[in-house]
Amino acid sequence: MYDRQPLINKAATALDKKAPIGPDIDLGQFEQTPVPHEHLDDAGLLKLPEEEKQQLLMAGVDVSERERGGTFFQKDTEVVHCKSKQEGIEVIPIREALEKHDWIKDYYWKLASVDADKYTAASEMNLHNGYVIRALPGAKSIYPIQACLYLDKQGLQQNVHNIIIAEEDSELHIITGCSTSPHATKGIHVGISEFYIKKNAKLSFTMIHNWAEDMVVRPRSVAQVEEGGLFLNNYVCMKPVRSLQMYPTTHLVGENAVARMYSIIVGSPDSEYDVGGRVYLKKKGNRAEVVARTITNGGRIISRGHLIGEVADIKAHLECKGLILKGGLVYAVPELEGHVDGVEMSHEAAVGKIAQEEINYLMSRGLSEDEATSTIVRGFLSVDIPGLPPQLKAEIDKAIELSEKDVM
Template structure:
């Protein structure tokens, strides 16, 4: 099958789903935006923005890079044998790669996947061959520059058997103009493979964000995802779904959400424990500022014997006008499963502030220390230099709150 035939088969389903409202989050009128290539200019002069979302413009300690502005690829490279980093349009010229094209995520999931398919132009394709360990991260940068645009990258990542890969994706808007980002991501982790995926968002208060993500993990495979949102958004709704299809497979999802100004955020994660003896956990930290409304969802479904799952949702309210809803959900459809959850929402305790102030810190410094402690999550699966890089981002973020 070639790409043209594959798209022809999928098109009727996508067209029918254009009016299909998403299950969660604020409903967006797609007619207010347009989907086109956009300016597609380079990233020169954007170094500070890139660094704020984890991208190194000089590509130090990076095995590969992918840059996309609006809906155009401006740069792609791979620096290690056995690693492929290409624009999706180029990768799909190889019919073998069509085996991963809209297979994990149906085009008719909702109207956002439908419009992403119908207006599809670009995205990244990253693949690691069997038995290859990619020791330093591949970085992917997605910048939204053109006002009123739908940016809809379709990203596919394939990790071969007994291979390892770290991907860090940084996403940002370059202007305070209205826009819509729909990032479609399909992840495939083969037998014994490990994929660590880190995403940092800094969009801006006029942008709507609708990532759509599905991962499939085979026997003894590992999928680790870290998500950090650092800036106000008009609205954000995301709920990545991970299917642990192979016996002994594992998943870890963590998220750090900062709700500022009038942001409307609905962020979660779902683990489907399909195979025996697989396990996973979802860990979230949500901070509510100003008039933001924040929903933290987490769902774990145990569908095979010997599966284990855990959910940890914590929220910190720093404004009387803000709101946080924590919604953990557990489902067991067979015996011999172990599923647990804990959820807590609160404010900074007065005694904690007084304790730190009594030891010489200003009230502002004390608040920053408490917030930084709250944001501490285990950055599982990251190489030391990348973990340190993310810790520095969280330090700066805490100091600015």
């Protein structure tokens, strides 16, 4: 049993500490008491109401588990389903890992700081659950593991902590969906994620958010990539949310380690998204790419990117493209920081509208103006992600397609 008391004491000092960016949220308005839910077996998963299945599907989680290597499903504060179907890949609720596995102490709060802000503090003070997904050395994911954090109770503060470990030479693919039930409109999700990509391992992590109008979301993620490792981090959010703020950070700590982060965000009216990606390139041969595609239909989107080159012979690129379709704001904040001679870093940012010339071109091929516009938007959102398994690419495309009606 891991003694969390020192961490809890430390967290207590930061309970009122505001985050450096993003609107400050009064956590007092949310309920944190655990909400019991029945455990679901495989048949139970399939018997979920259609409406709920649809909500899950829009976040990339398929209850039929077709082409999935395992499932983790947390409803409110309770883990209702958790299993791995593949040898060499473990899926464990984090509370169980803290109780039973001694090795967890090498990972828990080792990258993220418990006293970073009031959200990290709150998640430790009142941890509900979360997942540990671990690929053993040399294990290769055949199908992605799906993980879902679901909010069902109105007004709940969901505190989760996730740890993802890709051991040496392993290959792990995860699709994680966060969603709310059709009747839950208000709540807050606080999620800590720590990623460990060891020597020559490959991790692809695809997160699809499907929130509701009055949801507040504060993920806190930090990753560490060792020699020859690859971390692919994809993020898709096409749905309204009251306020979402996250700035996941990746440390490339081994030679030739690579990080690629791709975000696709569609901003709805009355929604505020402050998202970005930060990568520290610390060893020679490091490569990083941070790519964001944002569209606003009246929402406020702040798209950040920050690359820090600490040694020579590193290469990094930042790309932020935004389209304003029906009002709103796209604020691109690209930052490059080269600390020595011999770094190669660049950025490309553009905010604008759909080119009339492209619409006309498509119309001359027979499409109506609306069809032409949606074709261009779909193209804009479709980013080629090298190294992403075709299945996951298909999931991203599906998420885009399913919410296309809301985009137009």
